[in-house]
Amino acid sequence: MKKLINQNDKLNEELINTIEANFVFDKKPINRFSEVKKESDINQRNKQDLLENLKKQLNSIENCKLRNNSKNIVLGEGNIDSPIMLIGEAPGEIEDKVGNPFKGEGGELLDKMLLAINIKRKNIYTTYAINFRPPEDRKPTSPEIKRYSNFLKEHIAIIDPKIIILMGSTAMEAVTGINEKISSERGKWKEIILNNNTYPLMITFNPSYLIRYPDNKKHSWEDLKKIREKVKELKLTI
Template sequence: MPPSPPMTEAGALAALKGLVGWWSDSGIEVDIPPAPPPALRKAAPERRTAPAAARSAPAAPEVPAQDGRAMARSATSIVALKAAVESFDGCELKRTARNMVFARGNPDAPLMVIGEGPGQDEDREGLPFVGKAGQMLDRMLAAIGHGEDNTYITNVVFWRPPGNRKPSSDEIELCRPFVERHIALARPKLILLAGGVSTEALLGRNDGITAIRGQWSEVRVEGHSAPALPIFHPAFLLRRPQEKAKAWADLLMLAERLEELG
């Protein structure tokens, strides 16, 4: 005879009630406490066993943060510096950008232009100042006899900030060692700081580009110093063309100083 299946809790309770009814009919009173609600019943703990692969897998080692300053110092040429920037993973902007944007123009030029960061057009082409603001910059420089043969153009960050926002102070600081090394290797005679972001980053002044444009200062990095002139960013001039007269006055100052330096 096959064994009976184990009785369920509900079946056992029904059988007990039937037995109590039979006892009651015989004059025997039996009090059965009510069953506890399901939420209060203590279930047997479930034993879970981790897969063998999970039990034996070692903890992943921590990846040390890259030292941007050491990477920048190790570059002894602009070509090597560009390669160092391309391999640098310490700036989050790299994760959302399409291309690294390093520089364009002549690295041996007497004039170095430093802007704030790449926009959508620059991110797509991998070159700085190639969109509408870049075309404005080219026209401004051409007006004083400068083009890619005697100008070197870069930014204070090398990747496009999402949504074309301004780069944050943390992002600028992460890129700073490479920017300073860039200046030291190029050794420009003059530096044109396009906009408030690059002016604050390299001169440490945050009183606004309107207050300090057209005022000569100096950038000193790694034993090299160069006169620096803050100007309105070309993108600002596109929004406020009435300020072009001030920008033209600044460019004439720049041309005069370049002529003095030969």
Template sequence: MADTWEALKRDCMACRGCALADTRTNVVFGDGAEDAEIMFIGEGPGQHEDEQGVPFVGKAGQLLDDMLEIIHLDRTKVYIANVVKCRPPQNRDPLNVEQDACIGFLRRQTALIRPKIIVCLGRIAAKAIIKEDFKITSEHGQWFARGGVQMTAIYHPAALLRDVSKRPETFEDLKSIQSKVRELCGHTDI
């Protein structure tokens, strides 16, 4: 198991653990501060992410940046990763076999970062990280603790682009995240 960022990234870039390796343009490893106290986890890269090798750079990524700005965070203060590191064809949900092949990389990223807070972006990430039967419509914004880490899930930015009626709930969830960051991370500027 890789115990440094360099070794982990090298292992991830060379991964052939599932069929997504055959269709990817780039592995989308992660982005942000490698010592971040807050980690955001999505489900998997889309087309723009696959092209650039960076998570959340398309329209959903622009919305995520706006959401972070609302609570006085930005990509330099957080770490952003995905459950799977390669784009599923046509942006479909990642299959369980693909998630299983990739989850070790995410676990190792999390172990290196040691965040105080994990925010799952959407149902797929919440089911992989928080609990298998997570219901995003009824459990978004709720806090869960595991291994000393506080975890919550919010609607995926892509879902908010498709359904703007979820934005007021997400704003409340963001304010809850902001409060938790103040409580656990000591950021007085948030």
């Protein structure tokens, strides 16, 4: 079940410079730090198992031109326990070759965009709305987006972030169902509800789009500043 809610924008006037217990009774003191670490390790292993199962599901999709014409599945990369999940559109030629998201020129620009708000890409989790490269890097069709959106929503539930960043219209449509111009939806905090969990999300331009239309970088910077403010508001450690 999903529900989309508009929230108030938070603007920042700065200028850019370039997420039944088992009781054991013992006389020994409890090492609480050790217990927390064990729980964290178990949670991470569970996520890894769930991601591996999701990968198998995606690789077993039948009658899919995207999968049949791709060299590799591109599932995700980065910190699976990060409070930030960044979702792009679809893999390109380089990503299809290496099997990881946001490589090449687009990846370099993404790194710069994140560093501008003091975030290192390795500390967040990145993925795509579509996990296989579309032929000739064309835009995925609405039926393709809808088909993969179910897997994407499962992906979000597994990572369970505190903030979702949607880069590009394909990611926007896959998660929110909005099929409008991204320029009319970007820069506004919204919420998505999946499996009774609420996730704040920000829609913004994809790096590859900004390379083609650099005049829109100023709008992306405004979106990035709002993301940084939300990180501070939620007191997230990244």
